[in-house]
Amino acid sequence: MRFDLDAIAPDIVYKLLVATVVPRPIAWVTTQSAAGVLNAAPYSFFNVMGPSPPTLVLGLMAHAQGGFKDTARNIVETGQFVVNLVPEALAPAMNVTAVDAPGGVNELDLAGLAPAPSTHVRPPRIAASPVSFECVNHATVVTGPHQSIVIGRILAVHVADAHVQDAERGYIDTRSLDLVARTAGSGYARTRDTFDLVRPTWSDWQKRQSPTESVKQGDRP
Numbered sequence: 001m002r003f004d005l006d007a008i009a010p011d012i013v014y015k016l017l018v019a020t021v022v023p024r025p026i027a028w029v030t031t032q033s034a035a036g037v038l039n040a041a042p043y044s045f046f047n048v049m050g051p052s053p054p055t056l057v058l059g060l061m062a063h064a065q066g067g068f069k070d071t072a073r074n075i076v077e078t079g080q081f082v083v084n085l086v087p088e089a090l091a092p093a094m095n096v097t098a099v100d101a102p103g104g105v106n107e108l109d110l111a112g113l114a115p116a117p118s119t120h121v122r123p124p125r126i127a128a129s130p131v132s133f134e135c136v137n138h139a140t141v142v143t144g145p146h147q148s149i150v151i152g153r154i155l156a157v158h159v160a161d162a163h164v165q166d167a168e169r170g171y172i173d174t175r176s177l178d179l180v181a182r183t184a185g186s187g188y189a190r191t192r193d194t195f196d197l198v199r200p201t202w203s204d205w206q207k208r209q210s211p212t213e214s215v216k217q218g219d220r221p
Contacts, residue, residue, distance in 0.1 A: 015184075018044075018182075018184050022181075022182070022183045022189070023181030023182060023183055023189040023191075024044040024045070024046070024047075024182045025044070025047060025181055025182075026042050026086045026179075026180065026181060027042065027043045027058055027083045027084075028040065028042050028084040028094055028097070028129065029043055029058065029071050029081055029083055030081065030082045030108070030123045030124060030125065031074035031075060031080070031081045031082075031123050032078065032080070032123040032124075033070070033073075033074050033078070037104055037106065038106045038107075038115065038123070038124065039070040040106075040107040040113070040126065041098065042086065042097060043058055043059065043060065043071070044181075044182035046059070046083070048154075053138075053153055053154075054154040055151055055152060055153055056083060056133060057150065057151050058083075058152065059148075060075075060150060061146075061147050062146035068146050070103055074123075075137055075140070078122065078123075079136055079137040080137070081123055081135050081150075082121065082126075082132055082133065082134055082135065083132065083135060083152070084125060084126040084131070085129055085130060085131040085132070086129070086179060087129070087130055087177060088178050089178070093111040093112065094111075096110055096111035097111050108126070113128065114126075114128070115127060118134050118156075119134060119155075120136075120155040120156055121134050121135070121136065130160045130162075130163055130177050131157065131158065131159050131177065132157070132158040133152075133154045133157055133158075134156040134157075135152035136152065136153050136155060137150060137151075137152060138151045138153040139151045162176070163176050175191075175192065175194070177191075178190075
């Protein structure tokens, strides 16, 4: 079945997107307003976009009552934010911070989470998170009514020592992070069930071809 998205209500489009693009990593974003009020909220329209410069992207949608959420407003006002990752042990606390609280509420307090100071930006990290990215706003694109895409430049990555295998070579024990990801509805996925595939190279691919096929390729004008 084909779905022409321009002809479908936004809530149905949302259901189609989140039911098919799975699993999605969770950005547990901490921000601070210009007045100093802290905010924490999870977003699953998120991923890293490149290493040079190191960038990530957040898709921030409208508040249920309309208007930008505190996260988007704080990023636009201050240009700073932190993306924390979510291990399964912190999933219940993360879920608390997804509450539709009124503006100005500190969700870290609601969830009983301790902040940890950042190095380059004002918003704190979530102390219990195994990975945190300190970011500044590289660019913001407004894609619709109260909907925006934030491209963040990553200034620093904090990884809990227990998960660092070789700091000089950038080796992290990914499995031990025990991160969770978002699926559809109220669903989440664990990242423990993984498998490996070695990416082929063109030279290895050619070596695996049969001698007959190699000859045929070589005889082509």
